[in-house]
Amino acid sequence: MLSASQLGIGFQTAEEECEIQQLQEIMSIEDLKQYDTNSFWGNIIPDLKHVHNRVIIFCPFVRKQRIDQLLPLFKKITESGNQVIIYTRPVSEHQDSYQTTARSLIDSLRKEGAVVRIRKNMHEKVILIDDTIVWQGSLNLLSHRNTKEQMQRIVSKSVQKEVEELLDLNQYKKITAANDPTMQCDLCKGLLVKRSGPNGEFYGCSSFPDCGFKKAL
Structure with a gap:
């Protein structure tokens, strides 16, 4: 439980001490x-x-x-x-x-x-x-x-x-889900889609640019 100094509160009376104890219980901070x-x-x-x-x-x-x-x-x-x-x-x-x-x-x-x-x-x-x-x-x-x-x-x-x-x-x-397991991204589990690049077509993740997974057709 928090001490009075941690709570930033000083006390002198029993009533004030009781108030601090109640505050500790309400906060439930160990x-x-x-x-x-x-x-x-x-x-x-x-x-x-x-x-x-x-x-x-x-x-x-x-x-x-x-x-x-x-x-x-x-x-x-x-x-x-x-x-x-x-x-x-x-x-x-x-x-x-x-x-x-x-x-x-x-x-x-x-x-x-x-x-x-x-x-x-x-x-x-x-x-x-x-x-x-x-x-x-x-x-x-x-x-x-x-x-x-x-x-x-x-x-x-x-x-x-x-x-x-x-x-x-x-x-x-939210990531677009793949109904077909064979078209699921190995990293984010999103849907793979056909894309084209300098070296031809491939399957890439529909979550791109936040996922860079790709595989050959």
Whole structure:
């Protein structure tokens, strides 16, 4: 439970102490801590290593160095039968010169079993672990480099439920489903369509440019 100092409230009387106890119960927060950039990485990695059900990541952008570092961990999570769900911006919202790289990174996440959901104009930086842990603040988990950021870690089922409702997990670009399993994209499970390129025709994903999967006719 939160202490009075964590709540930012001082008390002197029994009545005030009772009010604080009631506030703690209403908030149902077991633990709340603040982290800077350096201390964040030393605490988020253990949390990710102990995922028992799912991790949901809201990160507007992706960068190769950070994805390369986290991908083996995501692979272990999915191979253990747990979910990695990532919300990120469309490839088209990256700089033109970086769009091919962004698409390749999203493809690499999907190859390791992560579910990537495309969400326009998003800017949230949130990590939800199982049904109790909420990380939120200013740091982009999948693209952070060397900027100074802050993140808050909250352990609370009720807070996580409220955050999920505010984020609206159903708000993302839906993928066109394939009725024929042979015409299903291996990465995002979307519909394959016939396309033409410099080397002739091929099957490509209907989710392009947010999915780069292709195969020969």
